Amino acid sequence: MSQSTIHRVEFKTNVVHINDVKQRDLARAKHLVAGHQPHGPNAKKHQQPKQGGDEIPVMNNGVTYLASCGFGEPATNCSLLIDTGSSNTWVKKEKYKVTSTSKDTRKPFSITYGLGSCSGSEYTDRLTLSQDLVIENQSIGVADKSDQMPNMDGILGVGPVALTKNTMAPDASNPNGIATVMDNLKGQDKIKIECIGIGYTPTTKLNAATGNLSFGGPDSTQCDGKLNYVPITSTYPASEYWGIDQSINYGNTEIMAKCAGISDTGTTLILLPQNVYELYQQKTGAKVDQTTGLLTVTQAQYEKMESLYFCVGGEKYEITPNAQIWPRKEDSTLNIPSGEIALVVASIGDIKAGDGLCFINGFSFLQRVYSVYDTTNARIGYAPTKYTHATTN
Structure with a gap:
């Protein structure tokens, strides 16, 4: 497979019925303005979130964008929220099926978002993003507890590796965090550069395929x-x-x-x-x-x-x-x-x-x-x- 290949993954929208969009956005903005837990490409030098206040609410407030991802072999498909502002990938335990490629590391994981939290055990497993985009031995949180995480099966974290630090048990081989989906895509020669193109579309109806991610570079057709x-x-x-x-x-x-x-x-x-x-x-x-x-x-x-x-x-x-x-x-x-x-x-x-x-x-x-x-x-x-x-x- 050529490293220059751009991999396109379709996703759907899901409208969340809430009436406090503005308040939630402003709570998130307050933390961003204060410089808490940065998540851009220059944030890799930050190994610890800045002190003070709650964690940033990473989730979309009015509409969630969900990608269908497969775990294991044969793959069990789950709908994961796409998030550039966090980096762990996890799935609810009731949606996860152990297969021949699943490995329980017997290490705990725990993540607290500004809106919701989850905890459980870390597994490594095959993660299928599309037919030709498959990651081996991806770190995955299998959550037996999740709070305020409706209308989704988990999260696909595509942010920088620094955001995974302290979410899993200490690992001497990964002192600065757990390898993310993007890290492994590049490390396993699936993509040439760590780059994501995001094509959203205006919402027309629930659970419709109305957007796409392109891993490894932009999708010029968008x-x-x-x-x-x-x-x-x-x-x-x-x-x-x-x-x-x-x-x-x-x-x-x-x-x-x-x-x-x-x-x-x-x-x-x-x-x-x-x-x-x-x-x-x-x-x-x-x-x-x-x-x-x-x-x-x-x-x-x-x-x-x-x-x-x-x-x-x-x-x-x-x-x-x-x-x-x-x-x-x-x-x-x-x-x-x-x-x-x-x-x-x-x-x-x-x-x-x-x-x-x-x-x-x-x-x-x-x-x-x-x-x-x-x-x-x-x-x-x-x-x-x-x-x-x-x-x-």
Whole structure:
């Protein structure tokens, strides 16, 4: 098999019925801004999470993206949440079947997320991501306990190895953490570089195949235009995550000057500095819904909205008015009042440009823009897709 081969894995979406999207996103953002438990390519030098506060909630808050992965031989397929912000791969015990390739290491594992936790025993086993992408002797947590982990069988952690430290029993052969899925893909010559391309699509219905991962590089078929790469920002703490430098226009008006922030698959909304958020609210005429804390507009206001343009590395990525709203067929999950339309833009807080992490491009942005996370070359790639101008919402 050629190392340059790009492996594509389909996945599906699963809408989680919650009404506190904003609160959960802000709790996550608070820890990211503080520099706790970084998870970008420059975070490998951090062997311990920074002290203070709870762990970061790594899970997507409104929609989960699930990949069907096989354990053992013959493989038992399980639906795993895809997470670039954590690195352990684990599965619930009731979903896991011991086969000839399974090995119980008799070592405990335990992971506490900001939202949920799990614990059990570590196994090594064959992990099948696709027909031609199979990993041997992958470390897998088999969880006999899992808390607040509904609608999934486990997690596929594709972040850096440093995040696995202290989640398993000490191992002299792996003092800096357990080999991740990405580590083993590269170590077993399945991919040439540690790079993941993620193609989300706007949600249309539950449990539909509406996205894909490409291991080893980007999937050019997902791009509807130029794929542009930028290096990880040098501004701390955004530099410790998947950080970029970016400005934003609303229509032809710049509402956010160039500053540092991050691209984050674990955040649902688009989070902007308070002053930028207020300017956006003024431009759209939106008001704050007292139940959810989200901005809402009327149909008449929506029809007058303009596109947001995210300016990154000399390229502009358009987020249309339709992409700025929560899918209206899901308004009932947030208890949005009849006649109002919820927006996916929220405030990250009273952040100044010099604070170093001013915005988060969550998956509301990433559903309309193809994204590539290249650990080997410490860079991020964006490209428009055929869904950039979709009217799905």
